[in-house]
Amino acid sequence: MNDITEVDLVVIGGGINGAGIARDAAGRGLSVILCEKGDLAEGTSSRSGKLVHGGLRYLEYYEFRLVREALIEREVLLNSASHIIWPMRFVLPHSPDDRPAWLVRLGLFLYDHLGGRKRLPGTRQLDLRRAPEGAPILDQYTKGFEYSDCWVDDARLVVLNAVDAAERGATVLTRTACTSARRENGGWRVDLRDMRDGSVRTVRAKVVVNAAGPWVNDIVNRVAGSNSRRNVRLVKGSHIIVPKFWEGxxxxxxxxxxxxVIFINPYEGDKALIGTTDIPYEGMPEDVTADEAEIAYLMAAVNRYFKEKLRRSDVIESFSGVRPLFDDGQGNPSAVTRDYVFDLDETGGAPLLNVFGGKITTFRKLSEHALQKIAGFFPQMKGDWTRGATLPGGEIPDADYVRFAEEMRVRYPWMPRALLSHYGRLYGARLTRIVGDATALEGLGRHFGGNLYEAEVRYLVEHEWAETAEDVFWRRTKEGLRMTAAEKAAFSAWFDDSFARAA
Structure with missing residues (x-):
């Protein structure tokens, strides 16, 4: 019989909410196991629009509390991880056929002032006929607005939360599914199956947190044998990646x-990320893909405004994610709230906290609220702590990434600017752990293509739970967009040979 591990908390789901909750709990002194049936951020949390934003369009649905919280969190997160989160200016060409200009101005005024903005510049109106930002826009659009939000590497945000959780004592189990959770003697008996070899370990926990995202109801009903009056509504959002077609x-x-509204964002230097759609989804979340109608929809939105027309052949990649939105009964998918709701089931003295909804921008606050919900079961638990804390790599003085990047260029004059930027943006102050004592490119080991060197890959395997070439290409880095098919095939063969698990 397997030995049974006893912990305070089992968190199910390795997306942004699960990783954030595990981190927060570990920092409060709780013993924590985080289990994820696949890779960290493999589902929704790596398939977002990659924005830390208040959600300008949510103002139309009177989501003032959510927008205010998100705007406040935008600056909190910017201060905590300025290497993976940075400011971006958004240009909104105005079309008189859609929302009136006064409504857009009102929305932007509220957006500037609801969250106590400090670091980001405010809104300004543009004459697109004269402003350089208007150069790629069709001549019929003469008026525009420019405002601030932030960009984020979403998958790395998840991974860094998991890294921080582990460094604070949590056990992070990837490729490990929760197959059963049963109440027993005022607590939980949880079975965790290793998806690699089928082995099962049993854990006893005081509290279980269900942060499984699109699979939250499956955990409630099938795994935990429980019920909830809450439900999630699955909404599909798709994006396309094309070559960048404007200056700036x-x-x-x-x-x-x-x-x-459709976002058209600079992405990975020379590309653009365009999205998203909002379509009700009823299939298996793991099977979601962007269909041709969605790709055509996104291209049409761009072509309505820009002089350079996108063609189907311009689409380098497409991806789709399923947003697990709290079902508030709204018929229009775009009107469904992006807010989060908790359902705490205390049956038998064994609490189950189910998390419904949420968005990347508010994950830290959601995690904090989750721990506040279960604080009564842990009298010795420490208080709130994450607001002023940095994420791994974010230990940059004054959260000034630009100054940090200049210092790194002086420290590593032999390193190509693109590679140094790659390391700085992904690892921040921890890039020294990858570079080590190297004084030339040869010291980083084998070069696989793009910015991918052996030293980084070994770091990702040893410290960030990378177990497949895909984990490296698409979630720990985005080098899959830069490498040729031959380079990716060669790397995959090397990776499998170098890190093959014993049968």
Whole structure:
């Protein structure tokens, strides 16, 4: 019989909410196990629009509390991880056929002032006929607005939360599914199956947190044998990646004929990330893909505003994610709240906290609220702590990434600017752990293509739970966008040979 581990908390789900809750709990002194049936951020949390934002369009649905909280969190997160989160300016060309200009101005005024903005510049109006930001826009659009939000590497945000949780004592188990959770003697008996070899370990926990995202109801009903009056509504959001087709670092936000807004963001230097759609989804979350109708929809939205027309052949990649939105009964998917709701089931003295909804921007506050919900079961638990804390790599003086990058260029004059930027943006102050004592590129080991060297790969395997080439290509880095098919195939073969698990 397997030995049974006893912990305070089992957190199910290795997306942004699960990783954030595990981190917060570990920092309060709780013993924590985080289990994820696949890789960290493999589902929704790596398939977002990659923004830390208040959600300008949510103002139309009177989500003032959510927008205010998100705007406050925007600056909190910017201060905590300025290497993976940074400011971005968004240009909104105005179309008189859609929202009136006064409504846009009102929304932007509220957006500037609801959250106590400190670090980011405010809104300004643009004459697109004269401003350089208007150069790629069709001549019929003469007026525009520019405002601030932030960009984030979403998958790395998840991974860094998991790293911090582990460094504070949590056990992070990837490729490990929760197959059963049963109340027993005022606590939980949880079975965790290793998806690699099928072995099962049993854990006893005082509290279980269900942060499984699109699978939250499956955990409630099938795994825990419980019930909840809450439900999630699955909404599919798809994105496309194309070559960048304008000058400058600004992003664009355009209004489509159906009143949806589409983001057109600079991405990975020479590319653009365009999205998203909002479509009700009823399939298995793991099977979601962007269909041709969605790709055509996104291209049409861009072509409505820009002089350079996108063609289907311009689409380098597409991806789709399922947003697990709290079902508030709204018929229009775009109107469904992006807020989060908790359901605490205390049956038998064994608490189960189910997490419904949420968005990347508010994950830290959601995690804090989750721990406040279960604080009564842990009298010795420490208080709130994450607001002023940095994430791994974010230990940059004054959260000034620009100054940090200049210092790294002086420290590593032999390193190509693109590679140094790659390390700085992904690892921040921890890039020294990858570079080590290297004084030339040869010291980083084998070069696989793009910015990918052996030293980084070994770091990701040893410290960030990377177990497959795909983990490295798409979630720990984005080098899959830069490497050729031959380079990726060669790397995959090397990776499998170098890190093969014993049968």
């Amino acid at each position: 670092q600004q992003a664009y936000l355009v209004q489509n004929h159906d009143k949806r």
